[in-house]
Amino acid sequence: MPVVDQRSAPPAPRRRPAPRLAGHKAPSPRGGAQGLWPYALIAPAVGGMLYLLVYPLVRAVLISFQDFRLRQLIAGDAEFVGLRNYRTLLSDPRFWEVVRRTFLFMAVNVVLIMVIATLVALMVERLGRIGRTVVLCSLVLAWAMPVVAATTVFQWLFHSEFGIVNQSLTSLGFESFDRYPWFADGTAAFAILVTLIVWQSVPFAAITLYSALTTVPLELYESARLDGAGAGRIFRSVTFPMLRPIFLLVISLEVIWTFKAFVQIWVMTRGGPGDATTILPVYAVQTALSGQRYDLGSAASMVTVVLMSGVLVLYFRQMLRQEDETR
Numbered sequence: 469m470p471v472v473d474q475r476s477a478p479p480a481p482r483r484r485p486a487p488r489l490a491g492h493k494a495p496s497p498r499g500g501a502q503g504l505w506p507y508a509l510i511a512p513a514v515g516g517m518l519y520l521l522v523y524p525l526v527r528a529v530l531i532s533f534q535d536f537r538l539r540q541l542i543a544g545d546a547e548f549v550g551l552r553n554y555r556t557l558l559s560d561p562r563f564w565e566v567v568r569r570t571f572l573f574m575a576v577n578v579v580l581i582m583v584i585a586t587l588v589a590l591m592v593e594r595l596g597r598i599g600r601t602v603v604l605c606s607l608v609l610a611w612a613m614p615v616v617a618a619t620t621v622f623q624w625l626f627h628s629e630f631g632i633v634n635q636s637l638t639s640l641g642f643e644s645f646d647r648y649p650w651f652a653d654g655t656a657a658f659a660i661l662v663t664l665i666v667w668q669s670v671p672f673a674a675i676t677l678y679s680a681l682t683t684v685p686l687e688l689y690e691s692a693r694l695d696g697a698g699a700g701r702i703f704r705s706v707t708f709p710m711l712r713p714i715f716l717l718v719i720s721l722e723v724i725w726t727f728k729a730f731v732q733i734w735v736m737t738r739g740g741p742g743d744a745t746t747i748l749p750v751y752a753v754q755t756a757l758s759g760q761r762y763d764l765g766s767a768a769s770m771v772t773v774v775l776m777s778g779v780l781v782l783y784f785r786q787m788l789r790q791e792d793e794t795r
Contacts, residue, residue, distance in 0.1 A: 532766040541762065553767040562743070563751070563768070567775070570727070570747040573662070574779075577726040580666045582719060585673030590703075592678045604675065611671035619735045622664050626650040654744025657737050661745055664732055669725060673718050680714040681707070716787050720780055727776045748772040 532553055534546040557563055592603050626633050628649045637645040650656045684707060692702045708715070730749040733739060739746035739754060746754070749772060756765025 528766045528769055531763055532770050534763055536763040536766070538760040541760075549763075553763045554771075557764055557767050557771065566743065566746055566748055566751045569743075570775075573658075573729075573747050574723060574726045576662055577665050577669070577729075578719060578722050580662070581669045581673055581722050581726075582715075584666065585670050585677055585718070588670065588674040589677035589681055592674070593681050604678075607671035607675055610667065611675075613668075615668065615731050616735055618668060619664060619732045622660060623736055626660055651737055652741055654741050657741065657745050661729075661733060661736065664736070665726060665729055668732075669722055673722060676718055677711065677714060680711045684710050712787070716784075720783065723779060723783070724776065727779070728772070748775070 531546070533548055533550060534540070535549050535552075536546045540546040588603075588607075592600050595603065625631055628634065628647050628651075631650075633650075634645050634648055637648075650660060688706050688710075689702060692706050697705065728749055729747065730753070733745050733747065733750050734753070737745045739750040748768060752765045752768035752772065755768055756762045
């Protein structure tokens with residue numbers, strides 16, 4: 469029989485590793501110090517947010533449960549008194565009058581802002597390119613004006629002696645407005661502040677609603693017109709249902725904006741005349757500064773936050789319930 473060569477095949481040659489360059493390290497799997505690098509990048513922003521937002525809130529909550537006046541502010545030996553500050557605050561009739569005025573101020577402002585902003589957005593949608601550009605630029609300029617600067621302009625507009633409003637009304641034959649003291653009348657001062665807040669808030673709401681209007685398909689409008697729907701019916705049946713989430717967002721932001729309006733009132737009237745323009749944020753500052761009752765001022769601030777949050781929660785629940793019913 470022939471002899472078969474059963475010798476095994478020679479082993480495959482082993483690949484030699486590529487030589488490393490001097491000073492070059494092999495890539496390590498992602499983890500360890502390299503995995504913490506993204507967190508290190510955002511750490512300053514998170515730390516700043518905690519220091520500027522969370523710490524003052526926690527500090528205000530603690531002060532609202534303490535006997536914290538001028539002596540405690542200097543010595544730092546504040547004593548915890550539980551809910552005593554809240555009982556004192558809630559038993560004050562002036563506080564409840566301020567709460568009522570705050571909700572009235574918020575409701576009037578939000579309604580006027582949303583109505584005017586919706587009309588402006590619908591108008592801008594129907595303008596040509598040049599008219600649309602002019603209106604949008606005007607809205608942006610009005611929105612970009614600093615709050616204190618706009619408040620000062622309104623103060624001069626309604627100045628009793630040098631204000632252009634009195635001069636214009638007097639020139640039109642209304643002699644009773646000669647040197648009329650607008651800010652000495654509670655109703656007039658309240659109306660001026662509402663006008664200022666609405667003027668400052670309409671640009672943002674109008675631009676936001678106009679941006680949302682551009683996303684509504686034109687085919688829906690054409691179908692509604694073919695069915696004989698008018699402008700009001702088209703808005704109720706087509707435009708508003710499509711823009712309901714945006715309306716919800718804008719109304720929520722305007723509720724927050726008007727509920728915490730402080731700078732305009734403090735610069736223009738400081739809550740006067742009397743308490744005619746005093747709302748909860750102004751009341752909190754007045755309480756803290758007038759009698760050095762920082763504990764009651766902090767308690768008023770916490771009540772403001774709770775009331776504003778309650779309004780938003782009720783509004784969100786109502787809107788979500790309506791959305792569920794329409795599905």
